[in-house]
Amino acid sequence: MTAVKTDNKFSFFSSGDFPLKILRMPRHNETRLHTHDFSELVIITGGSAVHFTGQSEHTVMAGNIFVLKGADEHGYRETRNLELINIIFKNDRLGIPLWDIAGLQGYQALFRVEPGYRRYYSGESGLRLSVDEMRNLLVLVQNLEKELDSPPENGAWYSACAVFMQIIIFLSRHYGMNKKLQNAKVCRISDLLGYMEKNYAEKISLDSLVRRSFCSLSTLRRIFIEVTGYAPIDYLLHLRIQKAGLLLRQNIPVSAAAFACGFDDSNYFSRQFKKITGCSPREYRLRIL
Template sequence: MSEFYLNWFTSDQKFPFFIQYGFHDNDTDLHRHVDFSELVIVLSGTATHIVNTEESFIKKGNVFVINGSTPHAFKDPQDFKICNIMYKPEMLSTAGPDLRTSNGFQALFVLEPLYRHKHAYTSKLSLPIPMLEFVTALIAGMIEEYSHKLQGYQTLLVSRFMELVVYLSRHYEKQDKGSQDNHLIHLAKSLSFMEDHYLETLSLDQIAAHAGISVRHLNRIFRSYYQTTPISYLHRLRLERACSFLKHSNFSITQISHESGFSDSNYFTRQFTKTYGMSPKAYRKKL
């Protein structure tokens, strides 16, 4: 299996981003991206998409993200044209909290690529013709900017890339409203709710109700996608915040536990020690 690196496509270390049209007349070899993610928009035609060892049919309007560790290839292309946007995952960190916690963003850019690495997961996003035309025009402008590299092109490309991310995320969420079968959108709703409210007292019933599913189903999809429970995920969010306080503040351990969403400092210490193998006090001393 081949391994692709971003510097094969661009030598600009200060701007690790590449965009191109891809015209495929022949099958491609199975490959993975070592140090970048790839956003793929199918502009015309059809092909078979191989992910790991599984195959699925893709066509005009399909959109999906492939993370670096996921092997994939195309075969049996028919009039197949795509746009490849290759980027470092950190580029998405410029997204504001309003986007990062949106259901569509979580599903398309976080959960689908994560799950696709482990399973043959077919993208749920398929753009209708009017929306694909808008995306096609946006892509054309980005490729023109990338080709000419005029002053400020990097800033403009980042801006347009994020516009594309927002547009696709919005449509993903809109497309899946009313769908009772899409586990990803239910999971995205629960994640967004937890990330918005993890400093508050949350119950499984509240999280499941927000996602529109039962507690049993909530536990099942967390196990399937994250190999953990909703409560463990909630603890992780709180403990990550506690680590930040331990590094960057002089707050007491009790104060940090409360500021991180734990109502009981003893329980906080037990959970912290279980996760990091040392007490919060010892963790702070090691810094």
């Protein structure tokens, strides 16, 4: 497998490749700041290093698990016998469904909040597995490798997605078991994202989010923008539009989809839907169906 490097940006996938691979790095050397055109699930299996971004740094060691988004600059220095496994993937092409896992605080923390938070703040990863937990994880990684090495005509790609989903849920459930390594702000924002996933159809006010987060309004807004790119209520609006789009794909009437996703006024829903997606709900449904 050959990496293509262009202007400090690495790529492992060509247009026809299955967008999920495993890279074992038994001796990872220091690297300067770089980006990828894919996301990484990083499993530190041995040694230690300082993992750094443009604005922060984090000590990583055996048992640490963290996620990197492709556009995030990062590198490694002070590597000491660093060994790691990278599960690299293109989420937009892989199309793994989230369903109820998006409501788990652990999923939101590991896959959504920490990658954004890590860009700006130093500290330790919130997930570090014990020896036994790491052993169980590595069994799943071996299963994933087996499927990825099998001929795709035997359904190996489909099976690989299923095993990757097992890895995601395994890590999401284990996140936060070691309370000593949890970052309070990461946990609070993760809890909010999970809460909004479960309750997007209910009335949710900015004041209620502030109270639930135990943060000031300014702190909540700043971290939300850093992590998601949106202020809290803007994020909720986009989440509701996303959920409504899923209902429209099922040929649910526009007004029913609007009310099911927390909108009291179908006309307001239609205006916001067009503003965010670029087309009206009816146009969207015609394109999909």
